[in-house]
Amino acid sequence: MGPDPSFLPSINGKPGILIDFLIVGGGITGLACALALRRIGHRVTVLERLAEEEISRLANGGGRLPPNASKILFQWGLEAALREFAVSSPGVEVMRYDTGDLLGTHTWAEEILREAGGEYLFYHHADLWRLLLRVAVDAGADVRLGVSVTSINGDDPSVELSEGDVLRADVVVAAVGGSSGLRTAVSADDKCLYDSMPAHCRLYSLFVPSQVMLQDHLLAQMYIRPSPPAFLWLGHRASALGNRVGGVDGFVVHVWVSDYPRSTANENEWITQADEADWEDLISHCEPRLQRLVRGATFRASGPVKIVPQLDNWVHHSDRVLLVGEAAHPLPVGSVQLTALGIEDAAVFAKLFSHLTSEDQIPAFLHAFQDLREGRCARVLNSERCNLNFRMLPNGPDQEERDNAMRERHARGISVFGSGGGKLTEQWDQLKELFGYNAEDEADDWWVKWGLLRERAKERSTELVERVNIQLQAVNIRNDDDE
């Protein structure tokens, strides 16, 4: 299928040569990479082991797109399509998890727009996945769903499928997520293996349909707002975040709990069929609205939240295979920047490969990708870890200090995380810095500082070799004449 021009707005710089990419994994990162590479003309095949129905069924929870990622999708021409299902959040209301008492509010809309150039969007995860699938296919990517890759061979860049077929490409991009065994095909860095890491806490993901929200007077008050805020609950070793989403219309909630029911079967897997008694146990310490949300949810899933360090090597020693997204730099599930980092990866990767003029640049571009991304991803991981701990502070002096500071700011009519110093301001400044990041600018800077330098050095060395060759020829001719 030919590319749909509406998703191919102009981009500065088109590659001098076009190459073949095989992307293993058609999650958000894989599809975003496919779209970004197609926008500049490279040929792309995506192999995803799950079928569309399975992903739609499993990706039923909420997703968040902070401004650093929404602005990339806007730049790619997807703003109107995103607005069909994503709700732009103007701020957050902060409450106690156990009583529901209001601690304060924070309005971020204008500040974020001004400083970061994007919006904070909330959506149903499957809607974003389906949008990226559609536009990647419309842009000309060959996306094959229900196709499982059993191995990646870096030395002859290729993958083997479960039926035994082998597919080759110039570059293989492994966007296989944080828990796939295929990560080790690129980097034998097994100290980070997902399964061996203990769970920090457990995340419960819920979807509550519109009619349930509207029928319950307590829930309806949260749901019917002209510009719906997010709701953040802070509790003793527990926290929750809920917000309205468009598209399928409903309310999504993430609940983080350190002391979760131990009958939860598998510490490494996501489950959608938890025991009813576990859910009742989970909500026994929550305020009434959270209890009603859990009971009214038509989708419930839970999984471990792990804090897994990023891998040391994202590039296979053959310099033809690269790990991206969660596979390279996992974040705890439920993180603000979870999906955003995959979209940033795609933007940076495509920017680098928009400068491709010869195949011998491929290794430099793959290593530049890791150099550009690893610092940023480590900073995000650190911030997500602090954020998680801040929201789940056990009852005690630190928690009281946090809550009292919020109440005091609220009484003065100012945003809870606003200016004025202290831990709350620090927290907000850190978040704003992450929101203001511009992934494509980083890649452009690399090209101007290092990429062009390398090209000039290469040109100069070619010129030098040519000059030496000419001089050698002249000497040879003179020698021949003398004889």
Ligand SMILES: Cc1cc2nc3c(=O)[nH]c(=O)nc-3n(C[C@H](O)[C@H](O)[C@H](O)COP(=O)(O)OP(=O)(O)OC[C@H]3O[C@@H](n4cnc5c(N)ncnc54)[C@H](O)[C@@H]3O)c2cc1C
């Ligand atoms: C089914 C599913 C549902 C999700 N639901 C939510 C949600 O509701 N809310 C939320 O915030 N986040 C959700 N996430 C997580 C979120 O998508 C990611 O954490 C984040 O977007 C980064 O994505 P990623 O593409 O790097 O990794 P992932 O999203 O993990 O994607 C990796 C993809 O690679 C595929 N894959 C793995 N191994 C192979 C193989 N051998 N061959 C072919 N394909 C392979 C996987 O099936 C998966 O689709 C979900 C992820 C998945 C896979």
